[in-house]
Amino acid sequence: GAGVSQTPSNKVTEKGKYVELRCDPISGHTALYWYRQSLGQGPEFLIYFQGTGAADDSGLPNDRFFAVRPEGSVSTLKIQRTERGDSAMYLCASSLNVGPYEQYFGPGTRLTVT
């Protein structure tokens, strides 16, 4: 079956601009996660959703970052007033449910802020 998909695969934007990153989880998966990975580091948790609601957003670095999942499927990560330090690979994962379930990652979006 289809895996997690993410668009765009690459995004180059200028400092100060607004960007949206999209994630489409595996069909039937109720939990959706966003992570950010910098070069040489492991993925770092940003936020996860159980259904439509954000169950834990403790990993969002500041209020420029926001994510939604209005219908409990596709999610959008929104970054306002981008900074060069936001440049990273943004990864989305989904799992059947929240808890000790296997998480499957999408291909990621490489964000570069110039």
Added chain:
Amino acid sequence: QKEVEQNSGPLSVPEGAIASLNCTYSDRGSQSFFWYRQYSGKSPELIMSIYSNGDKEDGRFTAQLNKASQYVSLLIRDSQPSDSATYLCAVNGYGGSQGNLIFGKGTKLSVKP
């Protein structure tokens, strides 16, 4: 601060040998443990999950968990050049953060033909 520690490597093994990758974690309440493989420029790919003490085998891969020692390892038998990648250890949080995974920085494995 919950932490997952891995030796960054690189770990170099000859083709056909056993590669042994190790990981320790700080949170004694952790319940679920995962190994991901990540090729350069690609996203992490799940290769093993383990939840109970002991060994779990899947093909050439064996995951080992020791909760008392807060230690999890991955053995790759008959290593192939295609196994060359970074291996990420991930631990599931507990309590209010049962959803997110905490990752180590990864161990880079190089399998020489």
